[in-house]
Each structure stands twice: as C-alpha cells, then as structure tokens.
C-alpha cells in the first residue's frame with residue numbers, strides 16, 4: 001500500500017514490544033522491530049530463576065509474541081543513527097530505514113569501576129546470569145558440603161531485596177535435597193544509602209527492612225562497596241568473606257544514546273519533550289527516557305502505548321496528546337508467600353500482597369500473549385525447574 005509510514009522500533013523489551021503490538025494492525029504503518037535477542041525477557045521473574053524457578057516464566061520468544069502480527073522482526077544489535085538519512089545501522093552491517101524511530105533499548109549493567117566486581121560478582125539481569133548463580137549455589141554446596149560463609153547481595157533496591165529475601169529458603173531447600181546437615185545460613189545485603197528502597201516512602205522501606213530481618217538477613221546500610229576478590233567483598237571498613245556476591249546495584253543508560261549524541265539529563269537518561277520525542281520523528285521510551293517513573297516495566301508499557309496512540313492520531317490528522325506520567329504500583333515479593341505492595345497511599349504487606357503480585361505477573365503476561373498461553377506461563381511462574389542431577393532425581397519435598 002502506498003504512503004505507509006516506516007516505523008522502526010529498537011529493542012524487543014517491554015516498551016518496544018508494546019509499541020509494535022499497538023501499531024501492528026494499523027493499515028498506514030509498516031512496523032519493523034530490531035532486537036539483539038530472540039526472546040523477550042520478563043525481568044520480574046529473574047530472581048526466581050536464580051532460586052529454582054522455571055525459565056519459561058522469564059522469557060517469551062519474540063516469534064511467538066508476533067506470530068500472527070503484522071510486524072517484521074529483525075535480529076541485530078543496533079549501533080549508529082544517521083538522522084539526516086533516517087537510517088539506523090546494525091552490527092551485522094545491515095541498514096534500517098525509517099520515517100519514525102522509537103528507541104527502547106533498556107539499560108546496561110554498570111559496576112562503576114569497582115575493582116573485581118566484573119570478574120567475581122554474579123548478576124540476575126538475564127536468564128543466563130540467573131542460571132549461572134543458581135548453578136553456583138548448588139555446586140558450592142556439593143563441593144563444600146556446607147553453605148558458603150556468607151551470601152552477599154549488593155543493592156537495596158527492588159531487585160536486591162527480592163533476591164535476598166528468596167535466598168535463605170532456597171539454600172535450605174537445596175541442603176535438604178543433598179541431605180546436608182542443617183546449619184545457619186548467612187545472607188548479607190549491602191546498600192550505600194542509609195535505608196533500603198531509598199526512593200520509596202519511609203514507612204514502606206521500614207516494613208521491608210523488618211521483613212528481611214525476620215528472615216535473618218543481615219543489613220549493611222550506608223556501606224559502600226570498595227572491591228571484590230575471589231573470596232571476599234570489601235565494604236567501607238569491613239570485609240565480608242564470601243564466594244557468592246551478587247551485584248544488583250547499578251545500571252546505566254544504553255550506550256546507543258550517548259554514542260549517537262542524544263541530550264542526556266543528570267541521571268544519564270535521554271531528554272524528551274511532552275510527546276516523548278527527542279528529535280523530529282524520534283521517540284524515546286521506557287528506561288531510556290528521562291521521565292518521572294522511568295526504570296519500571298509498567299512505565300515502559302505505558303510509554304509504548306502512549307507513543308503508539310499519538311502516532312495513530314498523527315496519521316488521522318488529530319492533535320497529539322501530552323504525556324501524563326503514571327505512578328506505578330510496586331509489589332515486591334520478599335521470601336515465600338509474602339509481598340509488600342505500595343499503590344499510592346495504599347500499603348499491603350503479607351500473603352495478600354503476594355497474591356496481588358502473582359495476579360500482576362499474570363496481567364503482565366497478558367500484555368504479550370493470548371489468555372491460554374498467558375495462563376500457562378503464569379502457571380510456570382509458580383513451578384520449579386532444576387538441572388542439578390541430585391535435585392532432579394528426587395521427588396518434590
């Protein structure tokens with residue numbers, strides 16, 4: 001069809017996929033999505049993959065999401081942007097033309113130059129990283145026949161508190177499977193700020209702190225990480241012996257933005273106008289954009305929908321609408337059957353919070369898949385999956 005606009009979307013995560021799905025059926029758009037991964041990563045379940053959860057709950061093949069959609073999927077890592085020519089070039093050497101560009105490339109891990117972290121620390125930002133951590137937990141227990149001296153999580157943000165909360169129960173579970181003698185498990189959580197979840201209300205942070213302490217987690221608040229070696233983590237004036245240190249404390253904006261001369265805010269995020277535009281016909285959404293609630297999956301979904309709506313309005317000769325930031329709902333699971341929910345002024349703690357979180361996972365899957373597949377994936381989020389031969393051989397405890 002003539003006069004179709006070429007929409008090029010960079011990034012197959014929350015924001016990019018949402019934009020593509022919203023525009024896929026419109027007769028006046030040709031949509032292409034470029035991703036460096038064949039699967040969509042559902043980050044909120046990654047701490048579960050590290051603690052025995054099923055891989056299916058954390059990744060969905062892009063080919064499945066777009067099976068019956070009018071979207072071209074290209075697997076490539078994008079590198080450079082030529083604004084004048086309207087072309088993005090990928091590492092493969094391919095060039096992608098656009099009339100309208102939507103950038104949703106997410107963030108990358110940043111160790112802030114702290115010595116040893118890149119070599120020794122574990123991460124949970126991808127399924128592979130989470131599985132590596134899980135395999136390490138098993139291997140260490142098998143080799144030493146006892147738990148590590150300390151298990152250390154760096155970062156008192158949502159990812160760090162979720163992981164720290166899940167670790168004691170999972171390590172105890174592996175020990176039972178391997179018939180190891182019961183011993184105390186030491187999990188430490190290190191946070192540079194004086195309190196956990198420093199960007200959230202104090203009362204919420206207090207409730208999460210109390211819960212972690214009840215689970216036996218030792219908190220090191222206001223402590224800065226200095227360096228890591230093979231068997232210890234140096235923190236301000238203290239060193240913590242450990243072979244298991246997990247870094248969840250730092251991410252930085254995708255290098256594509258700085259490399260291609262986008263204007264960045266003090267937070268390192270791209271400056272956008274009220275339509276989430278950074279340049280004429282170039283939109284930036286999700287974690288890449290400097291918006292009040294950037295850094296949340298819900299914001300990336302909201303942004304994707306917002307930009308898609310305005311692009312539709314534009315081709316229908318309607319005025320675009322201005323961006324109204326939407327407060328996200330925070331629901332953090334911390335240990336089995338317990339979650340902390342914050343919805344504006346509503347706080348809910350405990351099993352009810354955990355149920356809301358489970359429902360939120362289902363609703364998130366539904367953003368990407370039809371009912372049947374979303375239900376299966378949600379079921380997978382409640383199940384376990386092990387590769388350790390000892391654990392696989394045994395029946396559920």
Ligand SMILES: Cc1cc2nc3c(=O)[nH]c(=O)nc-3n(C[C@H](O)[C@H](O)[C@H](O)COP(=O)(O)OP(=O)(O)OC[C@H]3O[C@@H](n4cnc5c(N)ncnc54)[C@H](O)[C@@H]3O)c2cc1C
Nearest residue numbers: 011013014015036044077078105106286287295296297300
């Ligand atoms: C462990 C963890 C847990 C989280 N838990 C929650 C939670 O419970 N609730 C919540 O709201 N938020 C959570 N978040 C934050 C949330 O996941 C992000 O805010 C969200 O993913 C942002 O969406 P996005 O589209 O901007 O980026 P992403 O979803 O990260 O998507 C970016 C995509 O771009 C691709 N890409 C990167 N570089 C290139 C390249 N050069 N070329 C092509 N493609 C590329 C990536 O592979 C990825 O698919 C969590 C994040 C992490 C890391």
